[in-house]
Amino acid sequence: MFVTHLSLADFRSYPLAEVPLGAGVTVFTGANGQGKTNLVEAVEYLATLGSHRVASETPLVRFGAERAILRARVQAGLEDDRSLLLEIEITPGRANKASLNRSPLRRPRDLLGALRVVLFSPEDLSLVKGDPSDRRRFIDELVTARWPRLAGVRADYDRVLRQRSTLLKSLAGRGPRAVSADVAATLDVWDGQLASLGGELVAARLVTLEELHPFLTRAYADIAPTPDLAGIEYRGTAAASAGQAPSEIASALVERMGERRGEEIARGQCLVGPHRDELVLTLGELPAKGYASHGESWSFALALRLASFALHRADGVEPVLILDDVFAELDETRRERLAATAITAEQVLITAAVPADVPDSLAGRRFAVASATVEQVA
DSSP states (O other), X not given: OEEEEEEEEXXXXXXXXXXXXXXXXXXXXXXXXXXXXXXXXXXXHHHHSOOSSOSSXXXXXXTTOSOEEEEEEEEEETTEEEEEEEEXXXXXXXXXXXXXXXXXXXXXXXXXXXXXXXXXXXXXXXXXXXXXXXXXXXXXXXXXXXXXXXXHHHXXXXXXXXXXXXXXXXXXXXXXXXXXXXXXXXXXXXXXXXHHHHHHHHHHHHHHHHHHHHHHHHHHHHHOSSOOOEEEEEXXXXXXXXXXXXXXXXXXXXXXXXXXXXXXXXXXXXXXXXGGOEXXXXXXXXXXXXXXXXXXXXXXXXXXXXXXXXXXXXXXXOOEEEEESOGGGSOHHHHHHHHHHHTTSXXXXXXXXXXXXXXXXXXXXXXXXXXXXXXXEO
């Protein structure tokens, strides 16, 4: 799949923008702060309903505007001229609105699955060096892209987690014996709901990681000039393994919550569930975090994205590959190896400060971006 046209209204720095796109390579060049990353961020948002740059939606709306509108025409494939029109209206503080082929959708998340993207940016270094939450977000976004219905599971899990956390905070500092039977029964209900939703999410994470692992090992070996093998392991707060039914994982989560209930009440926190789980990245026998060099960390982050790209292809989907200002961060070897993979994608969107940052093998359609204006370069 690929985007054939992108329209923006009051998104980031753009009052209005109409950008014709197509299959193959498209490069946006311009100095920092001119708006080139905003363009690919808009494509990312239409595909994932999220941004790799900010957690809230307020910065996505141009200063002084009430809302932003993103619209993209997406073609099914090089040999398939069927197309979809995706549109989303972002209004901070209110419910967003989305439509598909101009028909309103009940929820914005119903747009998920219409467009898949894999985006690699300098922020991805946090996948290796950052907190566990960065790695959880990585796997959850991949899971949701593969199975869009799990976006609802994630939303329901977060809602139940907030409610259970509120109850635990109100009990903080007490011993288990000081909790009344009614409150204990209420906790049992929240435990069951959290575990049921968590079981679905953990099962999907484990299956995805098992299928991602060989692609990761291969991608790292292709990128990094070292003999170390890249690995990834799921470390959960309750025992679970790939292939287990969600109901089995849910039972393990309930059991673990029971074992740690006293500690949870004392601390006023939910200590069991996928929101506390970790992805452990390894190089050879050592954890990548804390041991990998800066270059190795870059290679690992890139390998995770390229493995995701390969996994989407194994699912029978050609995702849009977005490379946001990354070539300047890579040495010549890694740059050329990334380019060799990128050139095989149906559509590649690249941002760079200057054209010289982009390898010659990725010649294609080029746009100059300055002061939130986009002009095609002959």
